[in-house]
Amino acid sequence: xxxxxxxxxxxxxxxxxxxxxxxxxxxxxxxxxxxxxxxxxxxxxxxxxxxxxxxxxxxxxxxxxxxxxxxxxxxxxxxxxxxxxxxxxxxxxxxxxxxxxxxxxxxxxxxxxxxxxxxxxxxxxxxxxxxxxxxxxxxxxxxxxxxxxxxxxxxxxxxxxxxxxxxxxxxxxxxxxxxxxxxxxxxxxxxxxxxxxxxxxxxxxxxxxxxxxxxxxxxxxxxxxxxxxxxxxxxxxxxxxxxxxxxxxx
Amino acid sequence: xxxxxxxxxxxxxxxxxxxxxxxxxxxxxxxxxxxxxxxxxxxxxxxxxxxxxxxxxxxxxxxxxxxxxxxxxxxxxxxxxxxxxxxxxxxxxxxxxxxxxxxxxxxxxxxxxxxxxxxxxxxxxxxxxxxxxxxxxxxxxxxxxxxxxxxxxxxxxxxxxxxx
Numbered sequence: 215x216x217x218x219x220x221x222x223x224x225x226x227x228x229x230x231x232x233x234x235x236x237x238x239x240x241x242x243x244x245x246x247x248x249x250x251x252x253x254x255x256x257x258x259x260x261x262x263x264x265x266x267x268x269x270x271x272x273x274x275x276x277x278x279x280x281x282x283x284x285x286x287x288x289x290x291x292x293x294x295x296x297x298x299x300x301x302x303x304x305x306x307x308x309x310x311x312x313x314x315x316x317x318x319x320x321x322x323x324x325x326x327x328x329x330x331x332x333x334x335x336x337x338x339x340x341x342x343x344x345x346x347x348x349x350x351x352x353x354x355x356x357x358x359x360x361x362x363x364x365x366x367x368x369x370x371x372x373x374x375x376x377x378x379x380x381x382x383x384x385x386x387x388x389x390x391x392x393x394x395x396x397x398x399x400x401x402x403x404x405x406x407x408x409x410x411x412x413x414x415x416x417x418x419x420x421x422x423x424x425x426x427x428x429x430x431x432x433x434x435x436x437x438x439x440x441x442x443x444x445x446x447x448x449x450x451x452x453x454x455x456x457x458x459x460x461x462x463x464x
Numbered sequence: 465x466x467x468x469x470x471x472x473x474x475x476x477x478x479x480x481x482x483x484x485x486x487x488x489x490x491x492x493x494x495x496x497x498x499x500x501x502x503x504x505x506x507x508x509x510x511x512x513x514x515x516x517x518x519x520x521x522x523x524x525x526x527x528x529x530x531x532x533x534x535x536x537x538x539x540x541x542x543x544x545x546x547x548x549x550x551x552x553x554x555x556x557x558x559x560x561x562x563x564x565x566x567x568x569x570x571x572x573x574x575x576x577x578x579x580x581x582x583x584x585x586x587x588x589x590x591x592x593x594x595x596x597x598x599x600x601x602x603x604x605x606x607x608x609x610x611x612x613x614x615x616x617x618x619x620x621x622x623x624x625x626x627x628x
Contacts, residue, residue: 391559395565397564402543405504
Protein backbone atom coordinates (compact mmCIF):
# COMPACT_ATOMS: atom_id res chain seq x y z
CA UNK A 215 0.00 0.00 0.00
CA UNK A 216 2.92 2.32 0.67
CA UNK A 217 4.15 1.70 -2.82
CA UNK A 218 0.86 2.95 -4.21
CA UNK A 219 1.04 6.10 -2.16
CA UNK A 220 4.52 6.83 -3.47
CA UNK A 221 3.31 6.17 -7.03
CA UNK A 222 0.62 8.74 -6.69
CA UNK A 223 2.88 11.33 -5.17
CA UNK A 224 5.41 10.91 -7.93
CA UNK A 225 2.86 11.54 -10.61
CA UNK A 226 1.51 8.38 -12.18
CA UNK A 227 -2.12 8.39 -13.17
CA UNK A 228 -2.76 4.66 -13.53
CA UNK A 229 -1.16 1.76 -11.72
CA UNK A 230 -1.53 -1.98 -12.31
CA UNK A 231 -1.04 -4.52 -9.55
CA UNK A 232 0.61 -7.66 -10.77
CA UNK A 233 -0.10 -11.24 -9.83
CA UNK A 234 2.34 -13.84 -11.12
CA UNK A 235 1.32 -17.42 -11.82
CA UNK A 236 4.04 -19.98 -12.27
CA UNK A 237 3.28 -23.37 -13.66
CA UNK A 238 5.98 -25.40 -12.01
CA UNK A 239 3.61 -26.70 -9.40
CA UNK A 240 1.03 -29.22 -10.37
CA UNK A 241 -2.24 -27.51 -9.94
CA UNK A 242 -2.55 -23.83 -9.65
CA UNK A 243 -5.79 -22.06 -9.49
CA UNK A 244 -6.18 -18.55 -10.65
CA UNK A 245 -7.08 -16.56 -7.62
CA UNK A 246 -9.52 -13.74 -7.76
CA UNK A 247 -7.69 -10.45 -7.98
CA UNK A 248 -7.55 -8.14 -5.03
CA UNK A 249 -10.08 -5.44 -5.60
CA UNK A 250 -8.53 -2.00 -5.42
CA UNK A 251 -11.27 -0.64 -3.23
CA UNK A 252 -10.09 -2.91 -0.46
CA UNK A 253 -6.81 -1.12 -0.35
CA UNK A 254 -8.02 2.45 -0.42
CA UNK A 255 -11.37 3.67 0.79
CA UNK A 256 -11.17 6.56 -1.64
CA UNK A 257 -8.59 6.87 -4.33
CA UNK A 258 -6.59 10.08 -4.25
CA UNK A 259 -6.62 12.51 -7.11
CA UNK A 260 -3.94 12.81 -9.76
CA UNK A 261 -1.68 15.78 -9.41
CA UNK A 262 -2.56 18.46 -11.85
CA UNK A 263 -5.87 17.12 -13.10
CA UNK A 264 -9.06 16.42 -11.27
CA UNK A 265 -9.47 12.78 -12.12
CA UNK A 266 -9.03 9.93 -9.74
CA UNK A 267 -6.15 7.55 -10.12
CA UNK A 268 -6.94 4.22 -11.72
CA UNK A 269 -5.74 1.05 -10.12
CA UNK A 270 -5.88 -1.94 -12.42
CA UNK A 271 -5.20 -5.59 -11.82
CA UNK A 272 -2.88 -7.61 -13.94
CA UNK A 273 -1.99 -11.26 -14.34
CA UNK A 274 1.36 -12.60 -15.49
CA UNK A 275 1.61 -16.19 -16.66
CA UNK A 276 5.03 -17.77 -16.65
CA UNK A 277 4.78 -20.36 -19.40
CA UNK A 278 7.41 -22.95 -20.09
CA UNK A 279 5.18 -25.51 -21.78
CA UNK A 280 2.59 -25.20 -24.53
CA UNK A 281 -0.03 -26.95 -22.46
CA UNK A 282 -0.04 -24.05 -20.02
CA UNK A 283 -1.50 -21.83 -22.69
CA UNK A 284 -4.74 -23.76 -22.57
CA UNK A 285 -5.50 -21.93 -19.40
CA UNK A 286 -5.98 -18.74 -21.39
CA UNK A 287 -8.58 -20.32 -23.56
CA UNK A 288 -10.46 -21.85 -20.68
CA UNK A 289 -13.59 -20.12 -19.62
CA UNK A 290 -12.55 -19.85 -16.03
CA UNK A 291 -14.33 -16.83 -14.71
CA UNK A 292 -11.42 -15.54 -12.70
CA UNK A 293 -9.27 -14.76 -15.69
CA UNK A 294 -11.91 -12.39 -16.96
CA UNK A 295 -11.66 -10.33 -13.83
CA UNK A 296 -8.14 -9.16 -14.58
CA UNK A 297 -7.76 -6.01 -16.61
CA UNK A 298 -4.46 -6.78 -18.29
CA UNK A 299 -3.00 -10.18 -19.07
CA UNK A 300 0.69 -10.71 -19.68
CA UNK A 301 2.61 -13.77 -20.68
CA UNK A 302 6.23 -14.54 -19.95
CA UNK A 303 7.52 -17.04 -22.51
CA UNK A 304 10.55 -19.11 -21.72
CA UNK A 305 11.27 -20.73 -25.05
CA UNK A 306 11.37 -19.57 -28.63
CA UNK A 307 8.36 -21.62 -29.65
CA UNK A 308 6.30 -20.14 -26.88
CA UNK A 309 7.44 -16.67 -27.84
CA UNK A 310 6.24 -17.34 -31.35
CA UNK A 311 2.90 -18.68 -30.11
CA UNK A 312 2.46 -15.74 -27.75
CA UNK A 313 3.09 -13.20 -30.48
CA UNK A 314 0.88 -14.79 -33.07
CA UNK A 315 -2.06 -16.60 -31.55
CA UNK A 316 -2.39 -16.05 -27.85
CA UNK A 317 -4.97 -13.62 -26.57
CA UNK A 318 -2.80 -11.46 -24.34
CA UNK A 319 -1.94 -7.80 -24.01
CA UNK A 320 1.72 -7.89 -23.07
CA UNK A 321 4.67 -10.16 -23.70
CA UNK A 322 7.26 -9.90 -20.95
CA UNK A 323 10.88 -9.98 -21.89
CA UNK A 324 13.23 -11.58 -19.45
CA UNK A 325 15.73 -9.15 -18.01
CA UNK A 326 17.34 -11.22 -15.31
CA UNK A 327 19.30 -13.68 -17.40
CA UNK A 328 20.76 -14.06 -20.84
CA UNK A 329 17.98 -14.81 -23.28
CA UNK A 330 17.96 -18.46 -24.35
CA UNK A 331 16.62 -17.50 -27.76
CA UNK A 332 17.15 -14.75 -30.25
CA UNK A 333 14.32 -12.59 -31.44
CA UNK A 334 13.26 -13.10 -34.98
CA UNK A 335 11.55 -10.55 -37.11
CA UNK A 336 8.36 -12.38 -38.28
CA UNK A 337 6.77 -13.03 -34.87
CA UNK A 338 7.75 -9.58 -33.64
CA UNK A 339 6.14 -7.92 -36.65
CA UNK A 340 3.00 -9.98 -36.23
CA UNK A 341 2.80 -8.95 -32.59
CA UNK A 342 3.13 -5.29 -33.55
CA UNK A 343 0.31 -5.68 -36.07
CA UNK A 344 -1.91 -7.36 -33.52
CA UNK A 345 -1.32 -4.61 -31.00
CA UNK A 346 0.67 -6.59 -28.47
CA UNK A 347 3.33 -4.73 -26.52
CA UNK A 348 6.66 -5.93 -25.24
CA UNK A 349 7.45 -5.21 -21.66
CA UNK A 350 10.76 -4.48 -19.99
CA UNK A 351 11.28 -4.26 -16.27
CA UNK A 352 13.63 -1.74 -14.74
CA UNK A 353 13.73 -2.56 -11.05
CA UNK A 354 16.29 -5.38 -11.32
CA UNK A 355 18.55 -2.87 -13.05
CA UNK A 356 18.40 -0.57 -10.06
CA UNK A 357 19.07 -3.30 -7.58
CA UNK A 358 21.95 -5.23 -9.02
CA UNK A 359 24.85 -4.65 -11.37
CA UNK A 360 24.83 -7.95 -13.29
CA UNK A 361 21.08 -7.63 -13.79
CA UNK A 362 21.74 -4.22 -15.24
CA UNK A 363 24.00 -5.73 -17.91
CA UNK A 364 21.45 -8.36 -18.86
CA UNK A 365 18.66 -5.81 -18.91
CA UNK A 366 20.53 -3.51 -21.23
CA UNK A 367 21.74 -6.24 -23.55
CA UNK A 368 18.31 -7.86 -23.85
CA UNK A 369 16.67 -4.50 -24.35
CA UNK A 370 19.09 -3.48 -27.07
CA UNK A 371 18.64 -6.75 -28.94
CA UNK A 372 14.88 -6.23 -28.79
CA UNK A 373 15.27 -2.68 -30.10
CA UNK A 374 17.27 -3.83 -33.05
CA UNK A 375 14.45 -6.07 -34.17
CA UNK A 376 11.40 -4.00 -33.40
CA UNK A 377 12.90 -0.54 -33.99
CA UNK A 378 11.54 0.81 -30.76
CA UNK A 379 7.85 0.36 -31.45
CA UNK A 380 5.41 -1.18 -29.03
CA UNK A 381 7.61 -1.06 -25.95
CA UNK A 382 6.36 -0.59 -22.44
CA UNK A 383 8.75 -0.04 -19.54
CA UNK A 384 7.41 -1.02 -16.17
CA UNK A 385 8.69 -1.56 -12.69
CA UNK A 386 8.35 -4.68 -10.62
CA UNK A 387 8.90 -2.70 -7.45
CA UNK A 388 8.51 -4.49 -4.18
CA UNK A 389 9.43 -1.58 -2.02
CA UNK A 390 8.45 2.08 -2.33
CA UNK A 391 12.04 3.19 -2.82
CA UNK A 392 12.50 1.07 -5.90
CA UNK A 393 9.98 3.11 -7.82
CA UNK A 394 11.08 5.89 -10.13
CA UNK A 395 9.14 8.81 -11.55
CA UNK A 396 7.93 8.93 -15.16
CA UNK A 397 10.60 11.38 -16.33
CA UNK A 398 13.31 9.13 -14.89
CA UNK A 399 11.84 6.04 -16.52
CA UNK A 400 11.80 7.81 -19.87
CA UNK A 401 15.49 8.61 -19.36
CA UNK A 402 16.12 4.94 -18.66
CA UNK A 403 14.51 4.24 -22.01
CA UNK A 404 17.30 6.28 -23.58
CA UNK A 405 19.78 3.87 -22.03
CA UNK A 406 17.92 0.97 -23.58
CA UNK A 407 18.40 2.40 -27.03
CA UNK A 408 15.10 4.18 -27.59
CA UNK A 409 14.98 7.63 -29.07
CA UNK A 410 13.68 10.42 -26.88
CA UNK A 411 10.14 10.49 -28.25
CA UNK A 412 9.91 6.70 -28.23
CA UNK A 413 11.06 6.62 -24.64
CA UNK A 414 8.40 9.09 -23.57
CA UNK A 415 5.80 7.12 -25.51
CA UNK A 416 6.94 3.93 -23.79
CA UNK A 417 5.87 5.43 -20.50
CA UNK A 418 2.71 7.19 -21.57
CA UNK A 419 0.92 6.40 -24.81
CA UNK A 420 1.94 2.75 -25.12
CA UNK A 421 0.74 2.02 -21.61
CA UNK A 422 -2.58 3.64 -22.32
CA UNK A 423 -2.89 1.58 -25.48
CA UNK A 424 -2.22 -1.56 -23.46
CA UNK A 425 -4.98 -0.64 -21.04
CA UNK A 426 -7.40 -0.10 -23.88
CA UNK A 427 -6.35 -3.37 -25.48
CA UNK A 428 -7.13 -5.12 -22.22
CA UNK A 429 -10.52 -3.47 -22.04
CA UNK A 430 -11.45 -4.47 -25.54
CA UNK A 431 -10.32 -8.00 -24.85
CA UNK A 432 -12.56 -8.10 -21.84
CA UNK A 433 -15.65 -6.63 -23.36
CA UNK A 434 -15.78 -7.07 -27.10
CA UNK A 435 -17.46 -10.19 -28.42
CA UNK A 436 -18.34 -9.10 -31.90
CA UNK A 437 -18.40 -6.14 -34.19
CA UNK A 438 -21.45 -4.24 -35.38
CA UNK A 439 -20.92 -2.50 -38.64
CA UNK A 440 -23.66 -0.25 -39.96
CA UNK A 441 -23.69 1.13 -43.45
CA UNK A 442 -26.16 3.67 -44.68
CA UNK A 443 -27.47 2.77 -48.09
CA UNK A 444 -27.64 5.65 -50.54
CA UNK A 445 -31.38 5.37 -51.25
CA UNK A 446 -34.33 7.63 -50.66
CA UNK A 447 -35.91 5.17 -48.29
CA UNK A 448 -33.91 5.40 -45.15
CA UNK A 449 -32.73 1.94 -44.49
CA UNK A 450 -29.92 0.84 -42.30
CA UNK A 451 -28.26 -2.40 -42.93
CA UNK A 452 -26.48 -4.02 -40.09
CA UNK A 453 -24.25 -7.04 -40.13
CA UNK A 454 -24.12 -8.77 -36.82
CA UNK A 455 -22.12 -11.71 -35.51
CA UNK A 456 -23.42 -15.14 -36.17
CA UNK A 457 -25.21 -15.48 -32.89
CA UNK A 458 -27.74 -12.78 -33.69
CA UNK A 459 -29.74 -12.26 -36.84
CA UNK A 460 -30.16 -8.84 -38.36
CA UNK A 461 -33.60 -7.31 -38.37
CA UNK A 462 -34.03 -5.08 -41.38
CA UNK A 463 -37.12 -3.06 -41.92
CA UNK A 464 -37.90 -2.24 -45.48
CA UNK B 465 28.66 34.66 -28.78
CA UNK B 466 30.84 32.04 -27.25
CA UNK B 467 29.69 30.96 -23.85
CA UNK B 468 29.34 27.75 -21.92
CA UNK B 469 25.84 26.35 -22.00
CA UNK B 470 24.69 24.52 -18.93
CA UNK B 471 21.73 22.44 -18.01
CA UNK B 472 20.17 22.63 -14.57
CA UNK B 473 18.41 19.48 -13.37
CA UNK B 474 15.86 19.81 -10.61
CA UNK B 475 15.32 16.70 -8.50
CA UNK B 476 13.44 15.75 -5.40
CA UNK B 477 14.84 13.37 -2.82
CA UNK B 478 12.33 10.75 -1.70
CA UNK B 479 13.03 8.60 1.29
CA UNK B 480 11.26 6.52 3.91
CA UNK B 481 13.44 7.54 6.75
CA UNK B 482 12.76 10.93 8.32
CA UNK B 483 16.36 11.16 9.49
CA UNK B 484 17.48 11.15 5.90
CA UNK B 485 16.20 14.68 5.50
CA UNK B 486 18.68 15.97 8.03
CA UNK B 487 21.66 14.54 6.29
CA UNK B 488 20.91 15.98 2.89
CA UNK B 489 23.97 18.08 2.24
CA UNK B 490 25.68 19.28 -0.90
CA UNK B 491 28.69 17.05 -0.51
CA UNK B 492 26.67 13.93 0.23
CA UNK B 493 24.33 14.39 -2.72
CA UNK B 494 27.19 15.27 -5.08
CA UNK B 495 29.13 12.19 -4.07
CA UNK B 496 26.09 9.94 -4.43
CA UNK B 497 25.33 11.25 -7.92
CA UNK B 498 28.94 10.96 -9.04
CA UNK B 499 29.08 7.44 -7.73
CA UNK B 500 25.94 6.48 -9.64
CA UNK B 501 27.33 7.98 -12.87
CA UNK B 502 30.55 6.05 -12.34
CA UNK B 503 28.69 2.81 -11.86
CA UNK B 504 26.44 3.24 -14.86
CA UNK B 505 28.64 5.00 -17.43
CA UNK B 506 32.09 4.09 -16.22
CA UNK B 507 35.16 6.27 -16.16
CA UNK B 508 34.29 8.03 -19.40
CA UNK B 509 30.88 9.07 -18.17
CA UNK B 510 32.21 10.21 -14.84
CA UNK B 511 34.88 12.31 -16.48
CA UNK B 512 32.47 13.84 -19.02
CA UNK B 513 29.90 14.83 -16.45
CA UNK B 514 32.23 16.24 -13.85
CA UNK B 515 33.49 19.03 -16.11
CA UNK B 516 31.10 21.55 -14.65
CA UNK B 517 29.20 19.53 -12.15
CA UNK B 518 28.02 21.16 -8.94
CA UNK B 519 25.09 21.06 -6.63
CA UNK B 520 23.75 24.56 -7.01
CA UNK B 521 20.88 24.62 -4.57
CA UNK B 522 19.66 22.37 -1.82
CA UNK B 523 16.60 22.56 0.38
CA UNK B 524 16.70 20.01 3.15
CA UNK B 525 13.14 20.67 4.31
CA UNK B 526 11.46 19.83 1.02
CA UNK B 527 14.22 17.66 -0.38
CA UNK B 528 14.85 19.73 -3.53
CA UNK B 529 18.21 19.52 -5.24
CA UNK B 530 19.40 21.57 -8.22
CA UNK B 531 22.34 20.14 -10.13
CA UNK B 532 24.33 21.79 -12.87
CA UNK B 533 26.20 20.11 -15.71
CA UNK B 534 27.29 20.84 -19.25
CA UNK B 535 24.75 20.73 -22.04
CA UNK B 536 26.75 18.04 -23.85
CA UNK B 537 26.70 15.61 -21.00
CA UNK B 538 23.35 16.20 -19.36
CA UNK B 539 21.93 13.04 -20.93
CA UNK B 540 24.54 10.94 -19.17
CA UNK B 541 23.64 12.63 -15.92
CA UNK B 542 19.89 12.28 -16.35
CA UNK B 543 20.06 8.64 -17.29
CA UNK B 544 22.20 7.85 -14.25
CA UNK B 545 19.96 9.61 -11.71
CA UNK B 546 17.51 6.68 -11.32
CA UNK B 547 20.41 4.56 -10.10
CA UNK B 548 21.08 6.57 -6.96
CA UNK B 549 20.17 4.32 -4.06
CA UNK B 550 21.83 5.65 -0.92
CA UNK B 551 22.88 8.93 0.59
CA UNK B 552 25.93 8.71 2.77
CA UNK B 553 27.01 11.24 5.32
CA UNK B 554 28.73 11.06 8.67
CA UNK B 555 29.14 7.31 8.30
CA UNK B 556 25.40 6.73 7.95
CA UNK B 557 23.73 5.33 4.88
CA UNK B 558 20.14 6.09 4.13
CA UNK B 559 18.25 4.50 1.26
CA UNK B 560 16.65 7.08 -0.95
CA UNK B 561 15.44 7.75 -4.46
CA UNK B 562 15.83 10.78 -6.70
CA UNK B 563 12.90 11.94 -8.75
CA UNK B 564 13.71 14.23 -11.68
CA UNK B 565 11.26 17.09 -11.97
CA UNK B 566 12.58 19.50 -14.55
CA UNK B 567 15.56 20.19 -16.75
CA UNK B 568 16.18 23.80 -17.66
CA UNK B 569 18.77 25.95 -19.28
CA UNK B 570 18.93 28.58 -16.59
CA UNK B 571 18.41 28.76 -12.87
CA UNK B 572 15.53 31.15 -13.39
CA UNK B 573 13.43 28.66 -15.38
CA UNK B 574 14.03 26.02 -12.75
CA UNK B 575 13.01 28.49 -10.10
CA UNK B 576 9.76 29.26 -11.90
CA UNK B 577 9.00 25.59 -12.21
CA UNK B 578 9.81 25.06 -8.56
CA UNK B 579 7.39 27.78 -7.51
CA UNK B 580 4.57 26.21 -9.52
CA UNK B 581 5.41 22.77 -8.18
CA UNK B 582 5.46 23.98 -4.58
CA UNK B 583 2.18 25.75 -5.13
CA UNK B 584 0.61 22.50 -6.32
CA UNK B 585 2.08 20.62 -3.37
CA UNK B 586 0.68 23.21 -0.99
CA UNK B 587 -2.74 22.84 -2.60
CA UNK B 588 -2.61 19.14 -2.02
CA UNK B 589 -1.56 19.63 1.55
CA UNK B 590 -4.40 22.08 1.96
CA UNK B 591 -6.87 19.36 1.10
CA UNK B 592 -5.40 17.01 3.63
CA UNK B 593 -4.80 19.27 6.57
CA UNK B 594 -7.20 19.06 9.44
CA UNK B 595 -6.22 21.91 11.69
CA UNK B 596 -7.77 25.34 11.10
CA UNK B 597 -4.56 27.22 11.89
CA UNK B 598 -2.54 25.10 9.52
CA UNK B 599 -5.15 25.82 6.90
CA UNK B 600 -4.81 29.53 7.30
CA UNK B 601 -1.04 29.31 7.31
CA UNK B 602 -1.02 27.41 4.07
CA UNK B 603 -3.51 29.74 2.43
CA UNK B 604 -1.43 32.74 3.38
CA UNK B 605 1.73 31.24 1.95
CA UNK B 606 -0.09 30.24 -1.24
CA UNK B 607 -1.24 33.77 -1.82
CA UNK B 608 2.13 35.27 -1.19
CA UNK B 609 4.45 33.13 -3.27
CA UNK B 610 5.74 34.74 -6.42
CA UNK B 611 8.95 35.32 -8.30
CA UNK B 612 10.51 38.47 -6.93
CA UNK B 613 14.00 39.81 -6.91
CA UNK B 614 14.41 39.48 -3.17
CA UNK B 615 14.25 36.25 -1.29
CA UNK B 616 11.09 34.47 -2.38
CA UNK B 617 9.47 31.50 -0.77
CA UNK B 618 11.03 28.89 -2.95
CA UNK B 619 14.58 29.73 -2.04
CA UNK B 620 17.31 32.20 -2.65
CA UNK B 621 19.78 31.97 -5.43
CA UNK B 622 21.65 34.50 -7.52
CA UNK B 623 21.08 34.54 -11.21
CA UNK B 624 23.70 32.68 -13.12
CA UNK B 625 24.52 34.56 -16.28
CA UNK B 626 26.08 31.61 -17.96
CA UNK B 627 29.29 33.36 -18.81
CA UNK B 628 32.26 31.88 -17.08
